Amino acid sequence: KAGVTQTPRYLIKTRGQQVTLSCSPISGHRSVSWYQQTPGQGLQFLFEYFSETQRNKGNFPGRFSGRQFSNSRSEMNVSTLELGDSALYLCASSLSPGLAGGGRGANEQFFGPGTRLTVL
C-alpha cells in the first residue's frame, strides 16, 4: 500500500507570494492533518480535515488555510508569505474515526515526507 505522498518536495518562494501544497493520504484514510516544523517552534499542528470538513485548527493566522476533496486528498494554502513561514510542512493521514472520543485518539497518524518551503 502506498504511503502518504506530498508534492512538491521542495519549494522556493519570495515574500508576499502565495503557495499551495498538496497531500495524498494512504488509500482508505479519510482524516488528513497538517503540521509545521521549524527549528525554533518544533512541530505545530495546523489543521485537520475529515470528510471535506475542517474539524480542528491550530493557532495560526488566517493566511494559512486548507481544504479536502471528496477523494480525501488535501491541499493547504499560505497567502502573503513571510520569512517566518519557511519550514517543513508535514501531512499525516489516519483512519476514519470509527469511535467517538478516546477510540479516535488512539489512531496512528502516518506522515508523508514533507514539503520544504523556503521563503526569500
Added chain:
Amino acid sequence: AQSVTQLGSHVSVSEGALVLLRCNYSSSVPPYLFWYVQYPNQGLQLLLKYTSAATLVKGINGFEAEFKKSETSFHLTKPSAHMSDAAEYFCAVSDLGGGSNYKLTFGKGTLLTVNP
C-alpha cells in the same frame, strides 16, 4: 491543554550502549502517547504507541517505552544502540480537544547521536 516535555535536546551514546530518551506529559485525562522517529530529510515514522492497554509497550527496531502514570512519564529505551538509530525522536500526546477533534501535541524532540 495537553503538553509534552522531552528532557535533553541532544543525547549521545556509544554503539552498544543503553538508549534512554525521556518524555513527560501533562494531561487531565488518560492520554494516548506516541514516540516517532525522524531521519534527515524524511517525515515521521511511528515507533510505538500507548493506548491504555499494557503499560510496557514494545515497538519497532527494538525500542520500548513504559507508561508510568504516577510519574506522568513515557520514556523510550533500547538496550543496545546501533549506528542506524541516529535520528531525532519525538514524543507526542493525542489531544482530543473539544468533541471528537483530534491532534497530536509534540515535544521539542531529542537528537540521538550514536558514536562508534
